[in-house]
Amino acid sequence: MNADLLSALQAQRIETPSWGYGNSGTRFKTFAAAGAARTIWEKLDDAAEVQRLTGIAPGVAIHIPWDAVDDYGELKKYASERGLTIGAINPNVFQDEEYRLGSVTNPEEAVREQAIAHLLDCVEVMKQTGSRDLSLWFADGTNYAGQDDLRSRKRRMRTGLKRVHDALPSGTRMLVEYKLFEPAFYATDLFDWGASYSHCLAIGDKAQVLVDLGHHAQGVNIEQIVAFLLDEGRLGGFHFNARRYGDDDLIVGTSNPFELFCIYAELVYGANSADDLTKQTAQNVSYMIDQSHNIEPKVEAMLQSVLNCQESYAKALLIDRDLLQEAQSKGDVLAAHRVMMDAFKTDVRPLLTELRAEMGLKSEPIQAHRQSGYQEKVARERGTQTGGGGYPVKEKVRS
Amino acid sequence: MNADLLSALQAQRIETPSWGYGNSGTRFKTFAAAGAARTIWEKLDDAAEVQRLTGIAPGVAIHIPWDAVDDYGELKKYASERGLTIGAINPNVFQDEEYRLGSVTNPEEAVREQAIAHLLDCVEVMKQTGSRDLSLWFADGTNYAGQDDLRSRKRRMRTGLKRVHDALPSGTRMLVEYKLFEPAFYATDLFDWGASYSHCLAIGDKAQVLVDLGHHAQGVNIEQIVAFLLDEGRLGGFHFNARRYGDDDLIVGTSNPFELFCIYAELVYGANSADDLTKQTAQNVSYMIDQSHNIEPKVEAMLQSVLNCQESYAKALLIDRDLLQEAQSKGDVLAAHRVMMDAFKTDVRPLLTELRAEMGLKSEPIQAHRQSGYQEKVARERGTQTGGGGYPVKEKVRS
């Protein structure tokens, strides 16, 4: 195995989200999973299992207040003892009753202030956890034409983002996520990459765009957005998942693995760019999983997600860039396309087996997990917690 | 005002859903509405307010077990005293823990039997409530390629539908709803009208297709499906709502009023067809609202929904069919289109004011509702009930 390839694969990082280890569901039903994590401590235990088996997923994104604790030093220590770090901080400005008509874009000033205060609180959490990224998703939007003034909402968004931006410590960033729809069904305030990008440009250098794979209209070419933002120096991170219809939040790479490969291809290419801005931007992209495992075992689903990213990345690393560029420059359409396809068609599982041997990992992580008895153990210890539909309610839970 | 027009408008019927009067939400949050109905009795009270102000919405669809009661005779009586009737019975085969992988299509036979037993129970409820329609929606489907065998699931669906069909009392029907996606994100077992239609053809004369306006892929022409099913004698009913993206479940007629008009145009045209099957089918279509009022007042939202249907129906009645047919037969594309547009452009509000005068109703239902103090009264009496995300949980609630 090529040493550079090995080194690149060992250096890959995928952050898993704390909320991916707990019960989740659709608006119709949250099915109770045996052993689903009930607290941030249990979520970290689960994340440690994923890290133990993959070696490339030490970071854990947390959600405030779902994962709020009294002492973040203690949380960091708990994580560190398990080979983990606390990753992106994800504020919640969509579950207070006050946010019915929006958070930072709410027509009412007091609500906007409440939202901004929470965001600023999360900046404080970042300082305590040492997190680099504040990951911002807003449910803000409207359901009916005329419900609110679109330009005013845009301006409120900018004001809110700016205030948070300016409170960010040096060396940190805010990642501004966009989404076509849900839970807003007429107009979402941050409705596409262009909207997020425009705000980022206006508010400052610490603002970067976050791309969630499930948040686009049908047909939209995501790898092109990735390429565009890399070239503009404004791509900050990803929320990985898979979709066919809406924001389906399935395991990344399951519905269209070729798309995931094409996205990684741009990222690998950008990270090796001769252009400094593109290169630096690509090398600082945060890779985070954001999914809902409604019908499948949570830890195994997360393992599968990390492994799918690993396979896509490995394939992207195999693209013969010289051959590709030669074909592209000659306008040899099909030869160029075949260079991409050759990498995609390669079965990288033997390569990853070799990688795991070098990393001291079990060669078959899923099988190892199934044989470990971990799932049975947590099911026994944690039981099966039933709940309502959809997302967890906002109250923080502490064991 | 033309007497036929008056008579048609007075005869219009829109069924409102009991669940539209209670709290509902997205997977992210259910905002608590002050005065939201907590029990089937309160839901009937709210429906009575809608009927009082519109005169065309006496029927109330109920959901089992959310609205289950010990004595359906009592329920009928309660409804009847308020000028209401119990409409379609809506079983729930998506909220038991056993239904994680499907109900009637579940790979496990015991779960399929549990689902069918519940559906048969609902047939018994129909007998007690005198309902004509059993309205069937299945969340059944899969999230991942290979998760289950698509043909086997199709056959299980047919078997389940057939067993329920054969238990239906004479004079009743089952309405088979389809949906592109959600909560299944790879394949939904009843994925489009063609799937529902094929099953209906196979299982018997009491099976009809139900069209929910929010359950189609982008771009699909719903009025054409309506026309097709009318001509085949297999259109049974509607779930009305509005959408722009997914199954947004907004107030019907708010996102694209022209589409609603075109749908009503086919229904009016079908109900006056020279073809007996088409005519009879169109005249027996059940019109039901199925929406989620997440951010707006529930009773007012329902009023608005009924009124939007009324306006669309009125416009559809105004289409000059002779002129239209003449232009169509001559291939006069734009003249034909303008006949449709002329009806759509007509402001029917004066006509509806006249209608309401004849029906002894207030001329401005929304205003009348706002002035009535109803909302304030129920808010006082019922309070504000908070809950989890999404749909109500399955337990029946009884005051």
Added chain:
Amino acid sequence: MNADLLSALQAQRIETPSWGYGNSGTRFKTFAAAGAARTIWEKLDDAAEVQRLTGIAPGVAIHIPWDAVDDYGELKKYASERGLTIGAINPNVFQDEEYRLGSVTNPEEAVREQAIAHLLDCVEVMKQTGSRDLSLWFADGTNYAGQDDLRSRKRRMRTGLKRVHDALPSGTRMLVEYKLFEPAFYATDLFDWGASYSHCLAIGDKAQVLVDLGHHAQGVNIEQIVAFLLDEGRLGGFHFNARRYGDDDLIVGTSNPFELFCIYAELVYGANSADDLTKQTAQNVSYMIDQSHNIEPKVEAMLQSVLNCQESYAKALLIDRDLLQEAQSKGDVLAAHRVMMDAFKTDVRPLLTELRAEMGLKSEPIQAHRQSGYQEKVARERGTQTGGGGYPVKEKVRS
């Protein structure tokens, strides 16, 4: 009738495209229309008929080289004699054989230079016609993953746009159109508003975004893009048409009249903004029709298009902004929405009849056109010209 309303309606301007008067079609077939204009002179004659009957469509966008003439002074004079002006100049960088793999983004430098040279030629035409707008649409893109380097193409686009921008005379603008797909089916170089906007920001003040109603992914909220770009001072113009599926290029306002109304609502609102940049931007928006009339009579289709814009504009002018703002600021979701709907539901045809009387126009433009014998006359004089599929070939035609 309110004097401001009258004044606004008289001042409305819709530019019609020369190519809308000639034969056009889909890739499958161009049906020959009797009397379709064969030369730019005949196209101007047709445009004059539209202007004669509407009074709000004096501008005619032209396409180079389809409409190229030896003496643009003569063209201006011919137009002027008919009450017309030459509007936007539309270059053609998609029909030379060299453009198979793109024009300004082509991997081959010589082809890029050829394209830029043509664009610069068109700037010269602008000077001669006195046109304010250079309207740029690029077919550039790729069909297969890997076919070309997405970031390199983006940079070539920027370079090309910049060179043209810097050659623009004072007081003129370039309008940068985007399109999701067609004729490129993997990645279009200017794929959405965000891409056009980013380029405009980078290249200079004379670059503005052009919104074509048919160039978006399904579900995208166009009025929100309009609002966003107005607020950023970067909305330059529209290509009006209607679509349900792809870039259908039907008569504007026929598939979803409510959407057109919502777009006009933002434009009217922007033009009255307290914010100078927004106001000035909105007041300088160019309104152009860009459609393919494949099965309907061309002049009548264009008339209908202009009238549909007029009706939408009239309705947008009727929105009660004070009431709307009051409801919005109180978070009264449904009251705010109803303010919009009240304007939309208003039948503005009587108002427009009154307007036409004041403007000295026939009250029923379509009827007047049909009765005028114009169509029969041009059919006699011009005959029926058959041709190939799709768009005209590039050669200029001169009588």
Added chain:
Amino acid sequence: MNADLLSALQAQRIETPSWGYGNSGTRFKTFAAAGAARTIWEKLDDAAEVQRLTGIAPGVAIHIPWDAVDDYGELKKYASERGLTIGAINPNVFQDEEYRLGSVTNPEEAVREQAIAHLLDCVEVMKQTGSRDLSLWFADGTNYAGQDDLRSRKRRMRTGLKRVHDALPSGTRMLVEYKLFEPAFYATDLFDWGASYSHCLAIGDKAQVLVDLGHHAQGVNIEQIVAFLLDEGRLGGFHFNARRYGDDDLIVGTSNPFELFCIYAELVYGANSADDLTKQTAQNVSYMIDQSHNIEPKVEAMLQSVLNCQESYAKALLIDRDLLQEAQSKGDVLAAHRVMMDAFKTDVRPLLTELRAEMGLKSEPIQAHRQSGYQEKVARERGTQTGGGGYPVKEKVRS
């Protein structure tokens, strides 16, 4: 290599379309390809090159009248001498001027009769060519609401299909293709699989549904339609191509190879079904390519298409059905999914190299084609033929 696997791969058949070897384009431009076939004889020469290199593409679908000849016996002989057979007959009822408003659904009876007469003529051609399939695609539809009566058009379609069906010789079939849109943009008469299926059911046993991969709304699960139609015994054939947006008609397998794999998975599974109807239906499916190679070399593009189908089929054959069924029956969601993915991830190129060795073929068909000098030879002999936009015009061309 497993003998059954070998045998299956050798028996695979992909029909290539005559029109795929000639110039084609979008509505904007048909780029002239050097050496593009100008006559049916040249098209057969090109198809022979594809068959020479792949060994699995002997059938050639022809288009009437583009490929009409005076003596079909001569055509069969010409094909046979090159190892080819004449495949599906594709009538053309979309390029006569009379078809502006439709062919078999045209409001005018004379036009409908003209269309049916052409279809019946094509049935006669079938008899002479020995073709099993009459492949029917209709451009019929409407562009504007109200333009024509949707139910009347449906009935005219059924009448037309029935008359052609009843003229089919024993042992032959009609394949009824559907399409969401283009060139009709309001309503296409055969708008989805359900519409085609309903007509097939009504008209008789020789009518089967044809699935074109590019003719669905966004998000639609095609493999599920395949499974459904197989189970109903009504799947007749495919038009293979790739798309991301509309009916993009790119090389099959290039935009989402996993989708093509999932479709083949259903076909392989159906062909081995215990259910006789499913099995027989699956074994009789016709596999045809239908693409537009607008920017890439035509013969190479066709080779690539056939090879992409071969790879997908090979992967589908590798699915471990026993393991899959076991996981499915246990409700082991992720294990079942992984069985599918394991087959998809397998690099089948070594297997296909082995297959080609056994079939006496070159191991690298694309490379062999490029080295053969075939493209240069036909470019020299045939030259570069320029033409209009889009599809060829209807006139038959004969050398």
